[in-house]
Amino acid sequence: xxxxxxxxxxxxxxxxxxxxxxxxxxxxxxxxxxxxxxxxxxxxxxxxxxxxxxxxxxxxxxxxxxxxxxxxxxxxxxxxxxxxxxxxxxxxxxxxxxxxxxxxxxxxxxxxxxxxxxxxxxxxxxxxxxxxxxxxxxxxxxxxxxxxxxxxxxxxxxxxxxxxxxxxxxxxxxxxxxxxxxxxxxxxxxxxxxxxxxxxxxxxxxxxxxxxxxxxxxxxxxxxxxxxxxxxxxxxxxxxxxxxxxxxxxxxxxxxxx
Amino acid sequence: xxxxxxxxxxxxxxxxxxxxxxxxxxxxxxxxxxxxxxxxxxxxxxxxxxxxxxxxxxxxxxxxxxxxxxxxxxxxxxxxxxxxxxxxxxxxxxxxxxxxxxxxxxxxxxxxxxxxxxxxxxxxxxxxxxxxxxxxxxxxxxxxxxxxxxxxxxxxxxxxxxxxxxxxxxxxxxxxxxxxxxxxxxxxxxxxxxxxxxxxxxxxxxxxxxxxxxxxxxxxxxxxxxxxxxxxxxxxxxxxxxxxxxxxx
Ligand SMILES: Nc1ncnc2c1ncn2[C@@H]1O[C@H](COP(=O)(O)OP(=O)(O)OP(=O)(O)O)[C@@H](O)[C@H]1O
Ligand SMILES: [Mg+2]
Numbered sequence: 001x002x003x004x005x006x007x008x009x010x011x012x013x014x015x016x017x018x019x020x021x022x023x024x025x026x027x028x029x030x031x032x033x034x035x036x037x038x039x040x041x042x043x044x045x046x047x048x049x050x051x052x053x054x055x056x057x058x059x060x061x062x063x064x065x066x067x068x069x070x071x072x073x074x075x076x077x078x079x080x081x082x083x084x085x086x087x088x089x090x091x092x093x094x095x096x097x098x099x100x101x102x103x104x105x106x107x108x109x110x111x112x113x114x115x116x117x118x119x120x121x122x123x124x125x126x127x128x129x130x131x132x133x134x135x136x137x138x139x140x141x142x143x144x145x146x147x148x149x150x151x152x153x154x155x156x157x158x159x160x161x162x163x164x165x166x167x168x169x170x171x172x173x174x175x176x177x178x179x180x181x182x183x184x185x186x187x188x189x190x191x192x193x194x195x196x197x198x199x200x201x202x203x204x205x206x207x208x209x210x211x212x213x214x215x216x217x218x219x220x221x222x223x224x225x226x227x228x229x230x231x232x233x234x235x236x237x238x239x240x241x242x243x244x245x246x247x248x249x250x251x252x253x254x255x256x257x258x
Numbered sequence: 259x260x261x262x263x264x265x266x267x268x269x270x271x272x273x274x275x276x277x278x279x280x281x282x283x284x285x286x287x288x289x290x291x292x293x294x295x296x297x298x299x300x301x302x303x304x305x306x307x308x309x310x311x312x313x314x315x316x317x318x319x320x321x322x323x324x325x326x327x328x329x330x331x332x333x334x335x336x337x338x339x340x341x342x343x344x345x346x347x348x349x350x351x352x353x354x355x356x357x358x359x360x361x362x363x364x365x366x367x368x369x370x371x372x373x374x375x376x377x378x379x380x381x382x383x384x385x386x387x388x389x390x391x392x393x394x395x396x397x398x399x400x401x402x403x404x405x406x407x408x409x410x411x412x413x414x415x416x417x418x419x420x421x422x423x424x425x426x427x428x429x430x431x432x433x434x435x436x437x438x439x440x441x442x443x444x445x446x447x448x449x450x451x452x453x454x455x456x457x458x459x460x461x462x463x464x465x466x467x468x469x470x471x472x473x474x475x476x477x478x479x480x481x482x483x484x485x486x487x488x489x490x491x492x493x494x495x496x497x498x499x500x501x502x503x504x505x506x507x
Contacts, residue, residue: 087379087380088379091378094376099371109391123382171377
């Protein structure tokens with residue numbers, strides 16, 4: 001399963017990130033194989049969001065490297081040195097990476113369907129009919145077939161987040177990133193979003209999910225990663241984290257959220 | 259002759275306003291650029307054109323544009339008309355930059371990030387995601403700008419452009435009668451009142467859900483007169499979106 005021929009979807013090596021003088025990511029390395037679901041847990045401020053944002057180059061990195069499907073993200077070699085890539089190339093690389101935000105960030109002036117068809121039409125150049133029929137299938141998959149002509153403002157948080165998932169999936173990305181997708185939701189509706197994500201995980205979508213929903217991690221994750229103060233301090237199966245976490249900080253963190 | 263004067267005021271104002279919007283948008287985008295010289299240029303533009311009287315700008319541009327006519331393919335403009343429109347438009351652009359920038363700033367940056375994460379490029383995100391949403395914020399003060407523009411455009415009489423005010427001025431200087439100025443004030447009032455009705459209907463269309471109160475055309479016309487001709491809701495508020503105090507005309 002880990003044969004190098006198969007290739008990694010994500011290879012992050014010794015990623016460093018500063019905000020001003022704050023050293024936020026202090027050498028984060030993470031490999032993700034095809035069809036794998038990795039959950040990232042960790043205390044507030046440990047750099048989880050920052051790490052995800054670096055993966056699709058919403059943040060620049062100061063050291064290390066990030067490759068998606070073998071292609072370096074955001075940077076290229078020029079005369080033996082790494083330079084930031086062009087906006088055009090970065091945009092193209094981002095089409096391979098779906099991002100689901102904590103606060104959905106749906107386009108409020110577009111209907112659910114238009115939110116989903118926007119990028120396939122504008123970026124991939126898919127025909128309108130094809131984009132619409134794809135989008136209808138995706139909305140059905142997240143259980144929102146009947147809401148396709150509704151504007152985000154008229155949808156519940158859980159429904160908005162499911163549209164956001166459909167919107168990201170519409171680009172058929174190789175890797176899906178979720179940044180605490182349920183933490184801005186009312187407890188009653190987190191389930192409907194987690195169910196959709198669990199289904200994606202079981203269908204073999206390659207994904208990284210920052211979440212504190214340990215139930216979800218247990219059901220869907222192949223691997224759990226614990227971040228603390230800008231580094232990964234522990235990594236293992238969900239069972240490992242439930243039964244025998246080794247690091248003191250992991251134990252302390254888990255005892256707080258479980 | 260008089261109809262020509264009225265029409266001149268209308269088209270000079272419209273063309274200058276459109277020019278102002280385009281220049282304001284370009285300057286606003288330059289202001290947000292990562293490239294420092296562009297930001298500097300945008301800042302210098304605003305500094306100069308907001309910091310000097312529009313009358314001086316009109317004179318200056320009129321003086322530096324050569325020839326008697328300026329041609330654009332099929333049609334030509336008299337030199338003074340072209341200079342007047344250009345001066346008013348360039349001046350307006352400096353004000354529009356601030357309005358457009360405020361509109362863009364009012365949009366959550368998550369919108370830009372969502373667009374980026376879908377692989378959309380900067381221009382497409384601006385055009386399809388950010389600006390359509392910013393329009394709601396931009397349109398009310400823009401309406402006030404245009405109201406101002408119709409009145410300010412009278413200043414081009416100084417470089418010999420034939421329009422509403424200069425028409426009155428000509429009649430006055432040949433007859434010594436003040437009546438033409440009363441007539442001209444009336445016609446400006448007609449123009450700005452018509453515009454207020456149009457503006458109210460555009461704003462209502464942009465924000466149906468926000469206001470919900472559907473006024474008929476007649477009710478809107480009444481509102482224009484009771485609320486004060488030519489000033490939108492936001493414009494009434496001294497520090498509101500459109501309420502920048504501005505004694506240009
Ligand atoms: N744009 C920024 N400028 C300056 N500091 C930032 C910026 N973004 C994040 N930080 C800081 O970086 C640190 C890590 O933030 P990050 O959002 O990655 O944490 P997190 O693990 O996602 O936390 P949470 O669980 O609260 O979401 C925090 O201390 C935060 O204040
Ligand atoms: Mg976070």
